[in-house]
Amino acid sequence: MDKKTNKILQTLGIETVNKGATTGSINGWITTKGQELVSYSPIDGQAIARVALADAGAYDILMEKATTAFASFKMMPAPKRGEMVREIGNQLREKKEALGTLIALENGKIKAEGMGEVQEMIDIADFAVGLSRQLYGLTMHSERPLHRMYEQWHPLGVVGIITAFNFPCAVWAWNALVAAVCGDVCLFKPSSKTPLTAIAIQNIIAPVVDKYGADGVFNLIIGSRQDVGMPMLNDPRIPLISATGSTAMGKRVGAIVGERLGRTLLELGGNNAIIVTEDADMDMAIRATLFGAVGTAGQRCTSTRRIIVQSSVRKIFVARLIDAYKQVRIGNPMDEKTLMGPLIDATAVAGMDQALTAAREQGGEVLYGGGPATIQGLEGGFYVTPAIVAVKNHYPIVQQETFAPILYIIDYDSLDQAIELHNQVPQGLSSAIFTGSMYAQEQFLSHKGSDCGIANVNIGTSGAEIGGAFGGEKETGGGRESGSDAWRVYMRRQTNTINWGRDLPLAQGIEFDIR
Numbered sequence: 001m002d003k004k005t006n007k008i009l010q011t012l013g014i015e016t017v018n019k020g021a022t023t024g025s026i027n028g029w030i031t032t033k034g035q036e037l038v039s040y041s042p043i044d045g046q047a048i049a050r051v052a053l054a055d056a057g058a059y060d061i062l063m064e065k066a067t068t069a070f071a072s073f074k075m076m077p078a079p080k081r082g083e084m085v086r087e088i089g090n091q092l093r094e095k096k097e098a099l100g101t102l103i104a105l106e107n108g109k110i111k112a113e114g115m116g117e118v119q120e121m122i123d124i125a126d127f128a129v130g131l132s133r134q135l136y137g138l139t140m141h142s143e144r145p146l147h148r149m150y151e152q153w154h155p156l157g158v159v160g161i162i163t164a165f166n167f168p169c170a171v172w173a174w175n176a177l178v179a180a181v182c183g184d185v186c187l188f189k190p191s192s193k194t195p196l197t198a199i200a201i202q203n204i205i206a207p208v209v210d211k212y213g214a215d216g217v218f219n220l221i222i223g224s225r226q227d228v229g230m231p232m233l234n235d236p237r238i239p240l241i242s243a244t245g246s247t248a249m250g251k252r253v254g255a256i257v258g259e260r261l262g263r264t265l266l267e268l269g270g271n272n273a274i275i276v277t278e279d280a281d282m283d284m285a286i287r288a289t290l291f292g293a294v295g296t297a298g299q300r301c302t303s304t305r306r307i308i309v310q311s312s313v314r315k316i317f318v319a320r321l322i323d324a325y326k327q328v329r330i331g332n333p334m335d336e337k338t339l340m341g342p343l344i345d346a347t348a349v350a351g352m353d354q355a356l357t358a359a360r361e362q363g364g365e366v367l368y369g370g371g372p373a374t375i376q377g378l379e380g381g382f383y384v385t386p387a388i389v390a391v392k393n394h395y396p397i398v399q400q401e402t403f404a405p406i407l408y409i410i411d412y413d414s415l416d417q418a419i420e421l422h423n424q425v426p427q428g429l430s431s432a433i434f435t436g437s438m439y440a441q442e443q444f445l446s447h448k449g450s451d452c453g454i455a456n457v458n459i460g461t462s463g464a465e466i467g468g469a470f471g472g473e474k475e476t477g478g479g480r481e482s483g484s485d486a487w488r489v490y491m492r493r494q495t496n497t498i499n500w501g502r503d504l505p506l507a508q509g510i511e512f513d514i515r
């Protein structure tokens, strides 16, 4: 590790690899002596740091703490909880550079995107502060005289947050900061591929947690599926599990939590497409495709995976896209000139390779890229060349989400056909149309248009703002998190009817009395 990296680790309270494992010594994070996890950087395959894990015993201690903390935290007025979240946002502002760099180091996304991820946390903190004064319930008119009816929203309890490596801290913030203003406490189980980013968050927020006496509100647990993951899913003390990851993972989570009638918020795989019509602004369509398909090395759940392009412009679109792909600098994500860093690990590289083989076998033609890329001096890293592949939409491989920079090109003749192809995948997260036609745009946004949770016009599929609800339909899992009224899932709704008269009329006009 170079000096700069050591400095960043030190700033964020993480031991360097040769100093031994970082252990849970701060508020809300418990580890057990013995088991360890090593975090490797995808940049060069080298170990960054060692982390002590938690076993099942530590899980129980932490859950006890979280449950006790909830009992007092829920009594703190929501605007006060908002103040605390504002200070968390301020800490994130201060540590933005260090945290953004650590994300790039541990996850491999380019530093600009690492910084963007921290900005997303800051944005959701601001959103949550405002929200803390807007947890509105409705009032309604009672059918009974001298009665009043309203709904109120109460804190829910311990929220389990299970996240993926690709957004190692923004997705935590979407959940934890909104849950916090709602009066919930959380238990965060990060991806075992990005534990350091999670520890960094815990350290960054620690002074604020101390100041507000909120020990046990933000809890972190890093451990195996058996010791930590399964107990969380099965634990009736956790009324809501918010899980981000693959559809296969979500199906398991949904089944286990559903079995105990717990609530889930699932944000799973996407198979996001952009429809490009012949009258689209090609410059914009190319730029958006490039960011959507190559950005984050194709490892966003919102990454653009399919282009559905009108036959008349297919040739020119593909030619220009290939030209743009040729200019993408692949390499060290810390280097400002780099546009695409490595994939997360060797399994991801193999997964990309398998998908390309399958695409070829099923009749596809690789038009550009696709192999591993070797970066001088970073031979241990997991670099690939992004791929463009001509396919038919119904190929089994096109129906799947491969978490890698593979872009499938599909062509169409009529808009109806484009929309049909667009919706003919099992997933339903994000979607976009690039068009100059108001008719095409409105059809895409209408009931007969995109079936996704996110549908954009002349904007790509990835890079959503935090203000909207985020999530998708079908195998994407149906959950909504982040902005808009997504907060409701973190609270429990109560309908209250108050009789302020001196009579006892029954609803539905029922007479029921002793005569």
Ligand code: UN1
Residues within 6 Å of the ligand: 120, 166, 167, 171, 244, 299, 300, 301, 302, 461, 462, 463, 464, 465
């Ligand atoms: C994810 O990939 O899990 O819309 C989240 C986006 C980001 C969040 C992605 N704001 O691409």
